[in-house]
Amino acid sequence: MRGTDYVLKRVAFAIVTVFVAVTINFVLFRLAPGSAVSNLSRVPHATQELRHALEVQFGLDKSKWQQYLIYLKQLAHGNLGVSYANDQPVSTNLRIDLINTLPMVTLGTVFSIIFGIFTGVIAAWRRGTKAEGATVTTALAFYSMPTQWLGLMLIILFAGILPTGGMTNEFLLNPPFWTHVKDLASHIFLPALTLGLVLYGEYTLIVRSAMLETLGEDYVLTARAKGLKPRTIVRTHALRNAMLPITTLIALSLGYIVAGAILVEIVFSWPGIGRAVYQAVLQRDYPMLQGAFLVLTISVVFFNLVADLLYFKLDPRITE
Amino acid sequence: MSEASFFVESPEVGTSRTKALLRTLRHRRSAVIGMTILVAVILTAVLAPWIAPYDIHTQVGAPFEPPSWSHPLGLDDGGIDMVSLLMWGMRISLVVGFAATFVSMVIGGSIGLVSGYFGGKTDTILMRITDYFLVIPDVPLMIVVAAIWGPSLFHIIIVIGILLWTSTARVIRAQVLSVRERVYVRRARALGAGHLRIVLRHVLPQVAPLLIANTVLTIAVAVFDETALAFLGLSDPSRISLGKLIENAFERAAISAGAWWAIVPPGVLVAVIILACVLVGGALEDALNPRLRVAHLSARTFRLRPLVGRGKAAL
Numbered sequence: 001m002r003g004t005d006y007v008l009k010r011v012a013f014a015i016v017t018v019f020v021a022v023t024i025n026f027v028l029f030r031l032a033p034g035s036a037v038s039n040l041s042r043v044p045h046a047t048q049e050l051r052h053a054l055e056v057q058f059g060l061d062k063s064k065w066q067q068y069l070i071y072l073k074q075l076a077h078g079n080l081g082v083s084y085a086n087d088q089p090v091s092t093n094l095r096i097d098l099i100n101t102l103p104m105v106t107l108g109t110v111f112s113i114i115f116g117i118f119t120g121v122i123a124a125w126r127r128g129t130k131a132e133g134a135t136v137t138t139a140l141a142f143y144s145m146p147t148q149w150l151g152l153m154l155i156i157l158f159a160g161i162l163p164t165g166g167m168t169n170e171f172l173l174n175p176p177f178w179t180h181v182k183d184l185a186s187h188i189f190l191p192a193l194t195l196g197l198v199l200y201g202e203y204t205l206i207v208r209s210a211m212l213e214t215l216g217e218d219y220v221l222t223a224r225a226k227g228l229k230p231r232t233i234v235r236t237h238a239l240r241n242a243m244l245p246i247t248t249l250i251a252l253s254l255g256y257i258v259a260g261a262i263l264v265e266i267v268f269s270w271p272g273i274g275r276a277v278y279q280a281v282l283q284r285d286y287p288m289l290q291g292a293f294l295v296l297t298i299s300v301v302f303f304n305l306v307a308d309l310l311y312f313k314l315d316p317r318i319t320e
Numbered sequence: 321m322s323e324a325s326f327f328v329e330s331p332e333v334g335t336s337r338t339k340a341l342l343r344t345l346r347h348r349r350s351a352v353i354g355m356t357i358l359v360a361v362i363l364t365a366v367l368a369p370w371i372a373p374y375d376i377h378t379q380v381g382a383p384f385e386p387p388s389w390s391h392p393l394g395l396d397d398g399g400i401d402m403v404s405l406l407m408w409g410m411r412i413s414l415v416v417g418f419a420a421t422f423v424s425m426v427i428g429g430s431i432g433l434v435s436g437y438f439g440g441k442t443d444t445i446l447m448r449i450t451d452y453f454l455v456i457p458d459v460p461l462m463i464v465v466a467a468i469w470g471p472s473l474f475h476i477i478i479v480i481g482i483l484l485w486t487s488t489a490r491v492i493r494a495q496v497l498s499v500r501e502r503v504y505v506r507r508a509r510a511l512g513a514g515h516l517r518i519v520l521r522h523v524l525p526q527v528a529p530l531l532i533a534n535t536v537l538t539i540a541v542a543v544f545d546e547t548a549l550a551f552l553g554l555s556d557p558s559r560i561s562l563g564k565l566i567e568n569a570f571e572r573a574a575i576s577a578g579a580w581w582a583i584v585p586p587g588v589l590v591a592v593i594i595l596a597c598v599l600v601g602g603a604l605e606d607a608l609n610p611r612l613r614v615a616h617l618s619a620r621t622f623r624l625r626p627l628v629g630r631g632k633a634a635l
Contacts, residue, residue: 013451017451017456028465141595144590145591146551146566149566149590152566152570255458255459258457259460262460263551266552278552281467281552281554289464290464296460301455
């Protein structure tokens with residue numbers, strides 16, 4: 001079975017990638033100048049005993065190799081260590097953050113993919129017209145803007161109309177269900193829109209160039225010669241084939257989504273994983289940073305795998 | 321090998337292709353606009369020490385002073401002239417952009433060249449490594465590395481440079497794979513030319529235009545990544561870059577102070593620089609992609625675009 005082979009290969013690749021990331025993660029953090037303890041015991045004149053106690057507590061007194069094995073073993077049990085900042089397990093912290101991040105990022109990404117495909121197709125189909133010029137210019141403009149800056153611009157524009165920070169109104173205590181939903185929706189709007197707009201620009205450009213390539217293919221010419229309706233040609237001949245590169249490129253842009261999410265969450269104080277990265281950086285909270293990086297990498301690898309499998313579904317020829 | 325493709329592959333056509341490329345660029349409005357912007361930005365950045373109206377370390381007025389005749393873009397939170405800050409900021413942003421891109425081009429270019437040229441096991445191993453790095457999200461990794469190394473301009477450059485090379489390596493490898501099998505490369509090999517000579521004299525010139533297109537696009541990403549790292553407070557606090565200006569404005573509440581002049585211009589400048597790079601790089605890539613040139617259909621004409629000014633070879 002060629003299909004099973006392909007699936008297995010992709011899954012194996014994903015697993016190895018995660019392993020590489022895990023190792024990079026470990027190596028990087030052990031290369032950190034000074035031990036984490038010297039950052040932790042910022043108390044002036046920390047005694048030798050206190051330092052040593054902290055070192056033993058965080059397992060920093062063992063050899064690097066031992067630390068690596070312990071790290072792997074703990075990781076396999078889902079233990080990401082304990083945050084230096086709040087003494088809570090990193091996995092607990094990250095779980096809450098991830099749950100907060102997902103709806104915002106999903107909303108922004110789905111918005112951008114749908115609109116990106118829509119305007120990208122129009123731009124390719126109407127090549128050389130004003131419609132193409134306008135779509136491409138808009139897309140390029142959004143693509144070029146730094147994410148955090150676009151967020152700040154939206155804050156300036158919507159200040160007073162929509163909430164510009166946080167996920168819920170903290171002064172609403174035990175609100176009725178619908179009030180809560182409305183509150184959440186008003187808070188999610190701006191961050192999701194910022195992320196959506198930045199990605200929208202990129203996806204429009206991707207879809208446009210993929211469509212331009214397929215529209216130049218002979219089978220499109222054939223379809224045209226057969227007298228098919230333009231709508232049919234675009235939908236079943238050109239777009240169907242253009243979806244292959246589009247899927248790959250969207251999968252490759254997952255890292256971009258992650259980067260965008262970090263910046264957006266900082267700007268809008270969204271209590272998600274991106275802000276966790278930010279705070280971990282500020283507080284030099286290495287276990288949190290390590291854990292967050294791992295979670296982000298695993299999600300990107302996972303969605304890449306999904307895209308690979310989707311690709312297989314779209315085009316079974318690739319196993320050959 | 322057909323006669324037509326043989327004709328395309330001869331080196332004379334290769335040189336005329338570079339000329340044709342330049343011609344295409346000159347006739348493309350977007351490329352001309354992009355080039356103009358880039359030249360203007362680079363000139364301003366280079367001349368910043370001489371043309372910046374004020375010193376960027378001395379206070380010349382009240383914090384967040386609104387725009388006036390003497391300060392067209394107002395003052396920042398420290399009472400420093402924004403126009404001068406922007407000029408110096410562009411300088412640092414471009415230094416990071418160019419230097420990081422250079423690092424990534426050297427790494428990506430050599431990996432692509434070696435991988436494509438030697439093929440076989442070397443290729444497999446190198447491309448595997450590239451694949452892993454391609455999937456691992458680069459900005460979080462940059463954040464991690466920069467956070468560990470500590471904030472400095474040099475670190476930022478290296479961090480961005482060593483993580484941006486993957487797409488370059490892939491693109492270059494694909495091109496080298498096709499160049500490698502061309503007649504003149506095989507002839508050179510038959511004449512006893514060494515690997516180094518073949519790569520430098522015959523392969524590199526053929527992939528150079530693509531490498532340049534890729535470079536221009538990478539500069540855009542590097543400038544963007546610099547603003548992201550600066551926004552997390554990971555850039556050198558004493559060196560003002562455009563990203564640093566955005567971060568300062570955000571951190572020091574320019575928005576609640578209503579000081580739009582402290583926050584809008586740096587973002588616009590970053591967008592303009594990235595836009596210019598994308599326009600030039602995109603035009604170069606388009607011009608290098610024969611599929612887009614040769615057969616092109618659109619709603620208006622819906623026929624093969626006439627092959628103007630091209631010889632039999634292109635048909």
